[in-house]
Every structure is written in C-alpha cells, then in structure tokens.
Amino acid sequence: MRYAMAIDTKKCVGCSDCVVACQLENKVPIGYCRDWIVETTSGTYPDLTLEFRSERCHHCANAPCVRCCPTGASHIEEGGVVLVTAEKCIGCGACIASCPYDARYPHPDGYVDKCTFCIHKVRKGEQPACVEVCPTHCLYFGDLDDPNSDVSRKIKERKYKRLKTEAGTDPQLYFLI
Amino acid sequence: MKTNRREFIKISGTAVGAAAIGASTLTGSLFNWASGSILNQSVPAPTFLERTPTYCEICFWKCAGWVTKNEDGEIWKIEGHKDDPHCNGRLCPRGTGGVGMYYDEDRLKQPLIRVEENGKQVFKEASWEEAFKVIGNKMKAIKEKYGPECMALFTHGSGGKFLGHMLKAYGSPHITAPSFAQCRGPREVAFYSTFGEGVLSPERTDIRDTRCLVLIGSHIGENMHNGQVQEMSEAIDKGATIITVDPRFSTAASKSKFWLPIKPSTDMALLLAWINVIITEEWYDKPYVEKYTFGFDQLTTHIQTYTPEWAYGITSIEPKTIRETAREMANAAPAVIIHPGRHVTWYGDDTQRLRAVAILNALLGSWGRRGGFYFPDKVSVPDFPHPPYPEPKKTWRDLMPGKYNLATEIVSNGICDATIPSPEAACNFKGWIVNGTNLIHTLPDQKKTLAAIEALELLVVIDTMPMEITGYADVILPECTYLERYDAIRNSPHREPVISLRMPATEPKYNSKPDWWIAKELGKELGLDAYFQYKDIEEVLDWELKQIGSSLAEMQKIGVKKFNREYDDLYLIDGQDFEFNTNTGKIELYSTEMANNGFDPMPVYTPHEQPPAGFYRLNYGRAPAHTFSRTSNNPNLVDIMPENELWVNPKVAKQWGIKNGQYVWLKNQDEIISSFSIKVRITERIRWDSVYMAHGFGHSNKKLTRAFGKGASDTELISNVKIDPIMGGTGMRSNFVTLLTKLPEKAASETEKTVES
Numbered sequence: 001m002r003y004a005m006a007i008d009t010k011k012c013v014g015c016s017d018c019v020v021a022c023q024l025e026n027k028v029p030i031g032y033c034r035d036w037i038v039e040t041t042s043g044t045y046p047d048l049t050l051e052f053r054s055e056r057c058h059h060c061a062n063a064p065c066v067r068c069c070p071t072g073a074s075h076i077e078e079g080g081v082v083l084v085t086a087e088k089c090i091g092c093g094a095c096i097a098s099c100p101y102d103a104r105y106p107h108p109d110g111y112v113d114k115c116t117f118c119i120h121k122v123r124k125g126e127q128p129a130c131v132e133v134c135p136t137h138c139l140y141f142g143d144l145d146d147p148n149s150d151v152s153r154k155i156k157e158r159k160y161k162r163l164k165t166e167a168g169t170d171p172q173l174y175f176l177i
Numbered sequence: 178m179k180t181n182r183r184e185f186i187k188i189s190g191t192a193v194g195a196a197a198i199g200a201s202t203l204t205g206s207l208f209n210w211a212s213g214s215i216l217n218q219s220v221p222a223p224t225f226l227e228r229t230p231t232y233c234e235i236c237f238w239k240c241a242g243w244v245t246k247n248e249d250g251e252i253w254k255i256e257g258h259k260d261d262p263h264c265n266g267r268l269c270p271r272g273t274g275g276v277g278m279y280y281d282e283d284r285l286k287q288p289l290i291r292v293e294e295n296g297k298q299v300f301k302e303a304s305w306e307e308a309f310k311v312i313g314n315k316m317k318a319i320k321e322k323y324g325p326e327c328m329a330l331f332t333h334g335s336g337g338k339f340l341g342h343m344l345k346a347y348g349s350p351h352i353t354a355p356s357f358a359q360c361r362g363p364r365e366v367a368f369y370s371t372f373g374e375g376v377l378s379p380e381r382t383d384i385r386d387t388r389c390l391v392l393i394g395s396h397i398g399e400n401m402h403n404g405q406v407q408e409m410s411e412a413i414d415k416g417a418t419i420i421t422v423d424p425r426f427s428t429a430a431s432k433s434k435f436w437l438p439i440k441p442s443t444d445m446a447l448l449l450a451w452i453n454v455i456i457t458e459e460w461y462d463k464p465y466v467e468k469y470t471f472g473f474d475q476l477t478t479h480i481q482t483y484t485p486e487w488a489y490g491i492t493s494i495e496p497k498t499i500r501e502t503a504r505e506m507a508n509a510a511p512a513v514i515i516h517p518g519r520h521v522t523w524y525g526d527d528t529q530r531l532r533a534v535a536i537l538n539a540l541l542g543s544w545g546r547r548g549g550f551y552f553p554d555k556v557s558v559p560d561f562p563h564p565p566y567p568e569p570k571k572t573w574r575d576l577m578p579g580k581y582n583l584a585t586e587i588v589s590n591g592i593c594d595a596t597i598p599s600p601e602a603a604c605n606f607k608g609w610i611v612n613g614t615n616l617i618h619t620l621p622d623q624k625k626t627l628a629a630i631e632a633l634e635l636l637v638v639i640d641t642m643p644m645e646i647t648g649y650a651d652v653i654l655p656e657c658t659y660l661e662r663y664d665a666i667r668n669s670p671h672r673e674p675v676i677s678l679r680m681p682a683t684e685p686k687y688n689s690k691p692d693w694w695i696a697k698e699l700g701k702e703l704g705l706d707a708y709f710q711y712k713d714i715e716e717v718l719d720w721e722l723k724q725i726g727s728s729l730a731e732m733q734k735i736g737v738k739k740f741n742r743e744y745d746d747l748y749l750i751d752g753q754d755f756e757f758n759t760n761t762g763k764i765e766l767y768s769t770e771m772a773n774n775g776f777d778p779m780p781v782y783t784p785h786e787q788p789p790a791g792f793y794r795l796n797y798g799r800a801p802a803h804t805f806s807r808t809s810n811n812p813n814l815v816d817i818m819p820e821n822e823l824w825v826n827p828k829v830a831k832q833w834g835i836k837n838g839q840y841v842w843l844k845n846q847d848e849i850i851s852s853f854s855i856k857v858r859i860t861e862r863i864r865w866d867s868v869y870m871a872h873g874f875g876h877s878n879k880k881l882t883r884a885f886g887k888g889a890s891d892t893e894l895i896s897n898v899k900i901d902p903i904m905g906g907t908g909m910r911s912n913f914v915t916l917l918t919k920l921p922e923k924a925a926s927e928t929e930k931t932v933e934s
Contacts, residue, residue: 011410013398013428015801016817017270023813026275030561030816041426045861050431077206133256135267136410136665141734 002061002144003079003117004172005131006154008053014052016041018130018139022056025118025129026143030103034115035130054125054130054139057082057103057115058163058171065095065104073111079143080172086111096122100167117141144172184298185648186291189509201460212781215739229682229735231255231261232667234334234659234843235271236804237356237378238403239667240264241737242272244660244682252276252660252682260737262404262671263379269401270802270817278658279686284641285655285883286687300653305698310650313702315635315651319607325349326569326605328635329592329677334613334694335664335679336639336656343696344610345566346708351573351606353587355619358906364517366583366904367531370768372544373758373916375585376517377670378554384408387547389509391420391502395518399426400799402519402752418509420502422447425796425824425869426862435502441794441867442524443492443908448533449782449827450488451503453480455540458500460507462542469755470539472767479779491782493577510541512548520799525899525908528583529780532768536780545671545749553670558723561717576605581905582774583772588905590620590898596629608635612656612692613645618806618873621895621909637696642810643880655689662691663714666721666732672747674740676725678718678732693717776903785911786897792846792913793829793868799893809873809884820888822858824869825916830859833916842917845894850917852877855889868914 014037022028024037035056042049059082066074066082073088073097084095084104089111096104096112107113118128122141125133131139142149147156151174154160160174199731228243230390233255241261247253251790255275259266268275287309289300303311314617319327325348333354341352357365363376376382384390390462397409409429419433422444430436439447450462456477466473485496499794506513517536521527543549573587577597581588596606609630620626630636638650642735647653656662660682667677685691693714700709711717719729749755756762760769772778802817803809823841825833835841840854853875862871874888899908 010432011413013406013432013801015270015398015401015406015803017268017273017786019817020273020802020813021254021269023816024273026521030812041861043861045864048426048431049862050426050428050862052428072398088578128363133267133273134265135269135406136398137267137407 001079002172003059003081003122004144004151004174005056005117005128005140006140006151006158006160006176007136008136009051010152010176011051011136012052012054013136015135017133017135018054019100020132021129022115025121026116028113029108032107032113034105034113036123040155041045051173053106054134055101055103055163056173058101058169058173059115059117060132060175061170061172064100064169068094068098070094077119079117081117082114083116083119084112084114099162101171116145134170135146186300202647203805207208229680229731230258230677231682232273232677232678233275234679235275236402237333238263238330238679239335239669240268240403241667241677241749242268243736246682250683252279258737260739262673262675263669263679264403265407267403267407269403269406271401271804271808271814272403272673274443274802274808274811274813274817275660278641278808279660279683281642281810281812283635283643283645283880284658284687284747285643285653285689287655288688289650289653291651299798305654305688308654309699309702310638312635312652312699316608316703320348320633322608324570325567326351326571327605328610329596329606329608330588330610330612331355331589331592331614331616332612335618335659335667336612336695338665339693339696340610340612342563342708343700343703343705346563346697346700346705347703348567348569350569351587351592353589353592355589355614355616356903357584357586358588358590358649359522359619359696359909360520360620362584362586362904362906363521363527363901364519364531364534365585367528367708368517368535369585370528370583370759370770371532371765372534376550379669379671380517380552381553381670382408382514382516383512383546383548383551384514385411386512387412387417387509387514388417388512388548389420389506390430391422391506391513391515391516393422393448393516393518394521394523395516396423396427396429396798398432400519401801414699418505419545420505424864424867435498435505436493437498437502438864440493440795441864442787443475445526445530445533445780445782446483446488446491447494447499448530448537449480449483449484449780450492450499451506452476452533452537452540453483454485454500454503455507455537456480457500458503458507460503461540462510464752465511465542466540468752469757469762469764471759471761471763471765471769474538475767476779483782485902491784501771506541509548511543511546513541513543514549515540515541515543521906522901524785524905524913525901525906526783527901527906527908528903529777532771533780536766539766544764545755547748549746551672553672553895554674555668555670556674556676556725556740558666558668558676558721561711561720563710580606581903583770583776584904590900590907591622591905593626593629596632597625606631607845609633610637610639611638611646611650613807615640615646616804617645618876618890618892621892621898621907623893624896637785639692641689642807643878644806645876645878646666647687648878654695655687656692657685657689661685661689663693663718664691666718673742676727676732676740677737677739677917678729680733680804719901726743774903788866788913789846790914794866794910795843795845795891795894796867796869796910797872797913797916798869800873803871803873806873806876808879809876809887812883815883818871819883820856821871821874823855823889824860824863827859827861828865829868833918835859835916835918839918842920843889843894843914844917845896847896849896850920851889851893853886853889854920
C-alpha cells in the first residue's frame with residue numbers, strides 16, 4: 001500500500017477551503033496550518049498564466065525528517081504516511097529544518113505537527129478532510145498500489161509534476177498540469 | 178466636536194447596575210433554546226443529537242450541512258450535506274469556517290439602548306423586555322403620527338422572513354434588501370423583460386452540461402457560489418470552453434481558453450458586437466429565433482453599426498478575437514451560457530447591458546436548453562395561517578412617482594433617499610429596522626446613508642456582530658448565529674425541488690436570541706398577537722412541513738428533502754409551443770415593456786466616465802474566504818485572509834515608486850480619503866488603468882477587534898453613484914482613486930476623529 005495525493009492545478013481556484021477544513025478537523029490552532037495554497041503568476045499582462053497549488057506534507061518515500069529525528073517521533077506508518085508521535089517529540093526542530101517543503105510547524109503544545117493525510121479518517125474508510133471538502137473536486141487521494149484508485153487513474157491519465165525531486169525525497173504529491 | 182442627535186457610539190459595557198437588569202429578567206426561569214419559550218427549571222435540559230442539520234448563513238447560497246460536536250459537546254465542525262444540490266456535500270471555505278461566527282468573542286451579547294448620560298450618548302445594557310418596550314413605544318408613536326408605512330426593514334438573511342411578517346402585520350410593506358439595487362437587480366429586470374422570468378438564486382445556469390461558458394466580470398472561483406463553482410469545475414473536466422471577459426486576470430480567466438482583457442466600462446460594446454457577428458454571419462439558432470422570439474427584424478437593423486471593428490476602438494479587443502469567440506459560442510449552442518453574473522450594478526446602464534446578455538442567449542437558443550438555462554422548480558410551502566395584513570395606505574412607489582418603474586423589488590437606496598428630509602418632499606421614513614446588513618458598508622455614498630440615519634426617529638439594529646451600523650442605533654438587539662437557531666424552511670428553485678431545515682446545534686451564547694423569537698415578542702409588544710398564534714417556531718415549522726408531506730421530526734433526521742418535479746419540463750422539448758410571460762408571449766429581443774416605459778427597447782452603447790490623469794478606476798470584487806463585510810472578524814476566516822490588498826500593475830507601481838507590501842491610502846475623485854491604509858500587491862494580473870480590492874474590509878468599529886483598521890473599504894470611496902433609471906440600481910464602478918504614500922496632516926486628524934468618536 002502506498003498512499004498518495006494528486007492535485008489538479010487546472011481546477012484548483014485557490015479558495016483555501018482545504019486549509020480551513022483541515023484546521024477544524026485536526027484542531028490545528030488558529031495561526032498555524034498543515035496545508036496551504038501557493039499561487040504563482042508568470043508572464044506579463046495580458047500574456048499570463050496562473051497556477052494554484054494546494055500543498056501539504058509530501059509524505060516522501062525517502063523522508064529527511066524521519067532520518068534526522070533523534071527520538072523516533074517522526075516515523076513512517078502504513079501506506080507510507082509520515083507521522084509524528086507527539087509524546088515522543090521533544091520539539092528540537094531538526095525535522096522542520098530538514099524538510100525541503102516547509103511542511104512542518106512547531107505546535108504551541110511543544111511538539112512538531114504536520115499533515116497526517118487524515119489517517120484517522122482514512123482508517124475508517126473516509127477521505128482526508130481537505131479532499132472531502134474541496135468544492136472544485138481537485139484533490140484525489142488513494143493507494144497507488146491499487147490501479148483503480150482515483151489517484152492512480154489521474155496520474156495515469158494526466159501529465160503531472162512533483163516538487164523538488166532533486167532533493168531525492170521521492171515526494172508523493174502529484175500536481176496535475 | 179459637532180454634536181449630532183445621533184452620535185456614533187462605540188459599543189461598550191456601561192454601569193454594572195444596568196448589566197444586572199439584563200440578568201435579572203431570567204431569574205427563576207430557564208430560556209429553552211429549542212422552543213424559545215420561557216420554561217420553569219423542572220423541564221429537563223434538551224438533549225443534543227450527535228449531528229444536527231443546518232443551512233449556511235454566511236452567504237446567500239445557503240448550502241445545507243451537518244453540524245458536528247466534539248466530545249465536550251461543543252460545536253466542532255460543519256460539513257456539507259450530500260443530498261443538497263447547493264453544495265453536494267462540500268461547503269466552501271466560508272461555510273466550513275462558519276463555526277468562527279459562533280465562537281467570535283466580539284459578538285453582541287446583550288440588548289443595548291442609547292441613553293444620554295452626563296451630556297454624552299452611551300449604550301446601556303438592557304433586558305429584552307426593556308428593549309422591546311422602547312422599540313414598541315417608538316413604533317406606536319410613528320404609526321400614530323406618520324402612519325405605519327413610515328417604518329422600513331432592511332434585511333439580508335433568513336431572519337428577514339419573521340421580521341418582515343411582523344412589519345407587514347404592523348402595517349408597512351417596506352421590506353428591502355441590498356441584494357436587489359446594490360447587486361443582482363439589473364439582471365433580474367433584464368431577464369424578466371426578455372424571457373418573462375428572472376435568473377433567480379441559485380442561478381438557473383446549467384453549467385455542468387454546458388459546452389461554452391462566457392463570464393463577463395463574473396469571477397466564479399473568487400466568488401464561492403458553491404454549486405456554481407463545482408459545476409464550473411465539472412465543465413472544465415468535460416472540456417467545455419470558457420471565455421472570460423475581465424480587465425483583471427481573474428482566477429476564472431486563468432482557467433479560460435479565451436481571456437478578453439477588456440478596457441473597463443466598455444462591456445456593452447463587446448456584447449453588441451457579438452450580437453452583430455452572430456446575426457450577420459447567421460450563426461443564430463434560426464428555428465428557435467423564429468418560433469420563440471419577438472423583434473428579430475428590429476434587432477437586425479439596430480445592430481448594423483455595432484461591428485467588431487467599431488468595438489475594437491472602444492474595448493481594445495481585436496475584431497478577430499470577437500469573431501472567433503462568437504464562433505465558439507455558436508458552435509456550442511444551445512449548450513452555451515453567457516452568464517448573467519450576480520453583482521452587476523456597475524455603470525447605471527446595467528439593466529440594458531444585461532438585456533444584451535439576455536438577447537445573446539436568446540439568439541443562441543440557450544434559454545430552456547440543456548447546457549444553457551434550465552427551468553427550475555420548487556415546492557409550494559404554505560405559510561402558517563395568520564389574519565390578512567392591513568392594507569398600506571401608501572407604498573414606496575407613491576413616494577417616488579415615475580421612478581424605477583421596472584423595479585421588481587423595493588429599492589433600498591430609494592428608501593434611504595426618501596428618509597432624508599428635502600424641501601420638495603416631506604420626510605417619509607421615520608424608522609428603520611436593520612437586520613443582518615451593515616448598511617455603512619453596503620450602500621454606496623456613505624454621506625447620504627449617514628444623512629438618512631441622522632433624520633430617523635428610530636433605528637433598531639439586529640445583528641450578531643458590532644458592525645458599524647450598530648454605532649448609530651437607538652436599540653441594538655443581539656441575534657444568535659444560525660448555528661443556535663431554527664429558521665424558515667429553505668425552499669429553493671433548482672433542477673429538482675428541494676427543501677432544507679436549519680435547527681439549533683446548541684443553545685444561544687450570551688443573551689442572544691433567534692429572529693423568530695424577536696419578531697414574535699416585538700409583535701406582542703405592538704399588540705399584534707393575532708399574527709403570532711403559535712407557541713414556538715417548532716409548531717410553525719411542523720405545520721408547514723406537514724402541508725407538503727413531511728414533518729419537523731423527519732427533517733430533523735434527514736436535513737434535506739428532494740421532491741419530484743410536477744412536470745417533466747426542465748428544458749424545452751424541440752418544437753414545443755411555449756408562452757413566455759411577456760407582453761407578446763415571446764422572448765422579447767425588442768422589449769415592449771422597455772418601450773412602454775420610455776426606455777430604449779434595444780440596448781445602445783453609451784460611453785462611461787474615464788479616470789483623470791493620475792487616477793485609476795476602483796474595481797472591487799469578492800474573495801473566496803469572505804462574504805461582504807460580514808465575515809471580516811470571523812477568527813477562522815481572518816486566519817485565511819486578514820485584510821484586503823490593493824492590486825497594482827507593476828508599471829503603475831514603478832511610476833509611483835511603491836513597493837510590494839507597502840501600505841498606501843487612497844483618495845477618490847471627490848477628495849474622500851480612505852480611513853485606513855491598504856497593502857499594495859504588485860501584480861501583472863491587473864491593467865494599468867485600474868486598481869482592484871476585495872470588498873468588505875476597512876472596518877472602523879474598534880469592537881471588531883480582528884477586523885478594525887484591517888485593509889480599506891471600497892464602499893467608503895464610492896461616492897459617484899450612477900443610478901439605473903430603469904430599476905434604481907446603484908452603479909458603483911465610476912469611481913477613481915489615486916494613491917497617497919503619506920497621509921496628509923488634515924486627513925490624518927480627521928481619520929483619528931472617525932476612529933475615536
């Protein structure tokens with residue numbers, strides 16, 4: 001099993017609903033977030049392109065945050081989901097520094113927090129909160145080992161890019177372009 | 178400082194003794210949140226369902242959802258209802274963040290009454306009984322002295338139904354909403370004149386099945402009109418062509434095959450040129466036009482001179498692009514939508530511009546066709562029985578004879594105008610009740626709004642938040658949020674008739690109350706008991722639901738219920754005979770109604786004002802995380818977007834020597850300077866002749882602790898208002914601003930005063 005997410009940049013309107021839904025679902029304190037929107041404009045008026053990306057932890061197959069964690073709090077669970085065990089975390093911040101995607105933040109309660117792919121919902125057969133809420137249906141989540149999963153089909157049908165692959169992290173967010 | 182009869186008062190707690198009055202009224206009794214009745218304490222506290230149905234109140238789209246509580250019994254999250262076609266199980270960021278409205282600690286907590294203490298006007302905390310007494314006495318005096326028609330209700334939201342009932346029972350028909358004359362009014366009037374029916378809300382656009390969607394200044398995706406955003410996304414998936422006309426590279430423009438970066442204010446020229454091409458090239462739907470329309474020959478003659486070459490010089494859109502996009506629409510027809518938009522009060526000839534939109538749709542045969550505009554249906558829910566309302570002796574039309582003849586709703590700015598005493602007319606409105614609309618940020622030309630407020634003998638504001646309008650009130654009533662109350666059944670026109678229930682997920686915080694209770698209690702105070710012959714709202718809802726084969730108990734469980742259409746008439750069947758609700762029974766390309774009322778029967782191009790040197794057209798719009806000025810203090814949504822930004826083209830920024838992220842003040846053509854500065858966002862996404870900001874920011878009430886002073890208010894800078902003579906709409910896009918990198922001394926002292934007074 002290999003969980004992954006595909007994000008359709010052709011449909012995303014950058015509304016931040018994924019951010020609000022995640023904050024509420026996961027009780028992320030106000031002022032922090034586990035996912036966010038990146039907007040990039042290129043060209044000059046009127047020859048322009050615009051891309052919105054809903055970003056979060058890339059749940060890297062080769063995760064530097066896990067390798068550098070001195071206590072084993074950062075670890076990889078079933079389906080390749082990168083998680084932090086809050087009780088084991090000493091808040092040293094090594095993982096925050098090692099993440100090329102800036103996907104982690106120091107929770108005010110003294111541990112490092114990040115996207116979990118809503119594994120608590122996924123285990124119940126649900127989808128991550130961001131996927132369930134997205135009004136443009138631009139997020140696809142599922143198991144890459146299952147050729148019929150939404151995410152497998154999208155990656156097969158469409159062109160995609162992954163971010164900062166040069167870091168050798170083998171990221172598992174696929175941006176459909 | 179000049180002493181007004183009505184000074185702006187910051188809402189603040191006053192004497193402890195006064196606060197005790199509020200608390201004492203509930204001594205020995207328990208307010209039952211669910212029924213709204215006063216019960217004695219022997220009644221057990223209501224048990225809460227794990228999740229309760231609601232429909233959203235953050236905007237007018239009113240998506241149905243479920244409220245879920247956490248293990249401590251506190252509201253945790255709201256999720257969309259899967260059976261609801263408004264949202265298909267997915268709320269937008271504002272709906273998802275709706276919980277912030279409930280938790281906002283800046284909420285209004287207690288009824289407040291304006292009193293004078295030591296020569297200074299202050300708000301005193303009061304009990305509901307006291308507040309109703311003050312309002313009741315004043316309303317009775319107004320009725321006696323001037324007639325009940327001199328009371329008006331401004332409302333935006335679900336509470337309007339109950340308060341409107343109370344006002345009609347009192348004897349006034351004057352219930353108005355800014356959603357008409359400040360927003361979608363022109364399109365409704367234009368479509369009524371053309372097709373005999375309005376566009377309605379949610380819009381009857383069949384976007385999910387369209388092959389070509391044309392957006393003119395309509396920024397779907399930045400406006401999160403949920404079902405519509407979802408359907409546009411579905412249309413993108415299905416490969417539909419999107420054509421966006423916008424001087425700004427909007428989100429929708431970035432998803433479009435064609436983006437037409439039009440010169441602002443020239444949309445009418447483009448629309449007329451498209452009509453010209455479609456007729457000249459014979460790309461219109463001939464059988465449809467022949468069977469269903471009236472005035473094709475007149476239209477053909479009328480548009481002869483409106484060629485793409487003519488339009489090029491006006492719009493800056495090349496003739497070949499105009500032809501190519503017209504061809505694209507015709508290829509897709511009848512599965513094509515030239516979208517009527519929503520906020521369309523721009524230049525004062527807006528009804529005529531929307532007439533051009535309607536005509537274009539008619540020529541392409543999209544009205545009543547799959548992928549164009551469907552025929553919506555809704556359930557007929559009878560109102561809970563009540564005696565007939567008293568017949569008003571005068572209506573707003575008598576107060577402004579010959580004006581806005583084709584308005585299909587009461588013109589809010591007309592009520593405002595008719596409140597200001599003038600030498601020609603006796604002052605006609607003496608009391609306002611304002612519910613869920615912050616008129617200071619809603620009506621353009623603030624000077625006029627304030628002059629009207631100054632002339633009032635009674636201003637009651639019913640809101641959840643200390644919006645600016647509350648500072649001018651005589652009495653402020655704290656309504657509870659939508660998560661804490663029942664409301665009227667949501668009954669919306671859609672592909673299938675569908676109803677939705679809102680019930681309280683928890684009891685009201687503080688001493689806030691639902692509007693149905695406020696209306697009923699105020700009604701009793703006014704001696705209108707006969708109109709409120711029910712114990713509580715549950716009795717009303719259950720009775721109404723039973724008339725349509727449901728019940729309150731059923732709706733509490735399912736939240737949303739769909740009904741079958743009475744007839745299979747979602748679209749016209751090919752060749753079907755159809756009588757349109759117009760004078761000729763046809764779709765009127767030539768409008769007999771316009772002609773009969775002395776207006777152009779077919780739209781003509783009129784040039785609009787252009788910015789003077791050094792000024793830029795002030796364009797404004799919606800942002801996905803906020804609704805009007807209503808959400809700008811919501812903690813969850815402020816976290817996403819705390820302030821608005823001024824979009825400035827890099828060339829303009831270079832001329833001014835301003836940097837990205839720098840704060841500037843704005844001064845408009847009438848020397849009005851923004852109360853607050855606004856952060857510059859330098860972006861290629863905007864033309865050099867205009868600037869852009871999201872509407873709804875720049876709050877001046879310090880009691881809005883998160884929103885105060887954040888960003889600038891566009892409304893404050895809209896003083897040049899172009900009234901649409903057809904229906905009274907307030908055109909707001911003929912305002913021009915220049916940038917101030919430093920606040921002039923005089924303005925600085927005035928700004929300080931506004932903030933402090």
